[in-house]
Amino acid sequence: MTRVDDARVLRLVLGDQLSDSLAGLTDLEATRDVVLMAEVRDEATYVRHHKQKIALTFGAMRAHANRLAAQGVTVRYVRIDDPDNTHSIIGELHRALTNGAYARVVITEPGEVRLAEAFAAFAATAGLPVEIREDRRFICSHARFRRWAADKRELRMEYFYREMRRETGLLMDGAEPAGGRWNFDAENRKKLTRGLRPPTRLRTAPSATTQGAIADVARLFPDHFGDLDDFGWPTTVEEAEAALETFLARILPAFGDWQDAMAHGEPWMWHGLVSTAINMGLLDPLDVCRRAEAVYRAGAAPLNAVEGFIRQILGWREFVRGVYWLKTPEYGRMNFLDADRTLPWFFWSGETDMACVADVVSATRANAYAHHIQRLMITGNLAMMLGVHPDAVDDWYMTVYADAYEWVEMPNTRGMATFADGGIVGSKPYAASGAYIQRMSDYCGGCRYDVKGKSGDGACPFNRLYWGFLERNRPRLRHNARLAMPYRTLDGFGEAKRAALLAEAEAARLALGAAPISGADEGLGR
Structure with missing residues (x-):
């Protein structure tokens, strides 16, 4: 049996936790601790995810593991085709602990209630200390949302959004909203003009690592919904940054006018295409909002475009996350x-x-x-x-x-x-x-x-x-x-x-x- 290091920690990183600022890694000792990452069927099939969703997750996880390893971190990485894979996150936690080499486990809370319940049950029976840390990559904490919601008969995103604007200072001129209004949605409903076509979008060519993930998904999940041929999602921080910069510089200025418009054969229109990167942790939501605001402050994009974009992240994204954790499982x-x-x-x-x-x-x-x-x-x-x-x-x-x-x-x-x-x-x-x-x-x-x-x-x-x-x-x-x-x-x-x-x-x-x-x-x- 491997000797227990009294301070050695097993740190779990999930497929949507690919951030250097992850709470579970803040006190990581690279020469001592081990990061566990696992591609498992349970997470690919609890709903039969789109092939591109699975390929995106596996590709980004593999790239993140390589990034950590390059920093000197020991990563226990379990691939989907590992013959010893238990194909559940809990199973892989137990398997990692079988040699008795760890003093404790650190987990960053998952985004979904089903996994939160599974981790709570694991912590109760693991036989060693398990610390589950709050995910601090969101702008509004659970406690902050509960305080806001506590005295509300109705939960309305617009009023939550105003509080988030005041607290972050985003698009604020002193105590007042920039432009004298909180919401420019009325200006963001232009119908499609004849002959108008959206700009050409930057799509990310899959790296060799991502190509390997795509091939694995094609082989192992052939009956899942969706195609893989046009995969173009960023799977690294660098790729996500390039996609964001392209949007801010070339596309954001017209986003407000045309964000509600639809056109045959035009799937992207003027939208940001950064939601996958934000939700996986490749981009920080508050940083994305601040950078969009900087474009407005520099005079490079109108207020209705920037306010509409920031509202989707600071307002809507944070609001629905708060509602989910407040109301689930009944919801x-x-x-x-x-x-x-x-x-x-x-x-x-x-x-x-x-x-x-x-x-x-x-x-x-x-x-x-x-x-x-x-x-x-x-x-x-x-x-x-x-x-x-x-x-x-x-x-x-x-x-x-x-x-x-x-x-x-x-x-x-x-x-x-x-x-x-x-x-x-x-x-x-x-x-x-x-x-x-x-x-x-x-x-x-x-x-x-x-x-x-x-x-x-x-x-x-x-x-x-x-x-x-x-x-x-x-x-x-x-x-x-x-x-x-x-x-x-x-x-x-x-x-x-x-x-x-x-x-x-x-x-x-x-x-x-x-x-x-x-x-x-x-x-x-x-």
């Missing part, structure tokens, strides 16, 4: 609208005549990415109006996006996309007809469905679903202040027309494959 069981339908197959295949949905699913398959309006107002809006069970929607979003982790995806799915939380995150369900999609994109011009049609097989399905969705959920939504106008319109239709709208929506739901859930519907649509 993951919420189904306020009693949604009870399966997820149509075209969410996976892209085989639909709805031009907007086909484009978004096709791009998602190719890139493991869609921007926030495509997620909210195309796939999310459609799933909600179809009445798809939120478990199936959760599963889909977690599966298909490279930047998806439960702490960020679940509040977006159950809060914004499906209103399953009943208003904890959003003040209303984001239901919209085809008119919104026509206004914000070029999808409708080439679609088989008539965006002006209201009923029948040739009408836009979003139109066929919209009024029926509101009527079906009248008992739950009628008193929502932000829906007062559409319900007044519905009330004016009369009972017979409202019944016809319900029937039209039900016909559309069945035609699109959103069938009532039965006991045989394992996976709710997968």
Whole structure:
């Protein structure tokens, strides 16, 4: 048996903890301690992640392990094809401890409740001291969010965001917000101008290390959703920095104007493409915000662009993380609208005549990415109006996006996309007809469905679903202040027309494959 060093520490680093500033490494003794990193099937398959998500994680983990080793750190790295791999994080912790060489274990808290519970159970039975440290890479701590939320009847991102602005000083001129307003969202909803095309994006050519990860994923996870051919995500700090610098210098100035616009065959538009790097720890969120602010202060980008970008990180990202840890696990069981339908197959295949949905699913398959309006107002809006069970929607979003982790995806799915939380995150369900999609994109011009049609097989399905969705959920939504106008319109239709709208929506739901859930519907649509 290996002799125990009274001070030797085993330090676990997860695949989304690839930061030099990680709490679990702050007191690392490189000549004594050992860092454990493990590629395991449990983490690749608890949902069947997009192939690019797995390749990104493995490639970035391998690069980070090499970075630590170059600094003189001993890394116990377990690859996915290691014949002794237990294929669980807890299993690899136990395996590392079998020789009795460590005095204690240090873990940085995970981002997801399921792993937090697993680590708590491990700590209780490990037989040696286990320290679980708070992840300090977020701008708002758990305790700070709880203090903010404690006296709130409703949790609204806008007011949280204002407090974060005051505390960080971001975009503040003394005690007042820059430009005299907290939020410039009203200026960030320009519809696509004919002939306007977004800039060419910098995509990262996979390094030899990343190419090895891609090959392993292609070999070991062939049946998972998604393609690997166009992989272009940064997997190192240097690559992430290059992507961020390109965005700040060339793309950020127009981000505000066009952040909500959508165009066929244009998956990136003016978006930052830095969410994967931030969520994995390759970029620091507060540093990203400060650098964006510096672009505004230098006069190189307008305030509406920079404020809109910073709000997504300082406001929305920190807010949903706070909600997740405050409300989970109960949050993951919420189904306020009693949604009870399966997820149509075209969410996976892209085989639909709805031009907007086909484009978004096709791009998602190719890139493991869609921007926030495509997620909210195309796939999310459609799933909600179809009445798809939120478990199936959760599963889909977690599966298909490279930047998806439960702490960020679940509040977006159950809060914004499906209103399953009943208003904890959003003040209303984001239901919209085809008119919104026509206004914000070029999808409708080439679609088989008539965006002006209201009923029948040739009408836009979003139109066929919209009024029926509101009527079906009248008992739950009628008193929502932000829906007062559409319900007044519905009330004016009369009972017979409202019944016809319900029937039209039900016909559309069945035609699109959103069938009532039965006991045989394992996976709710997968």
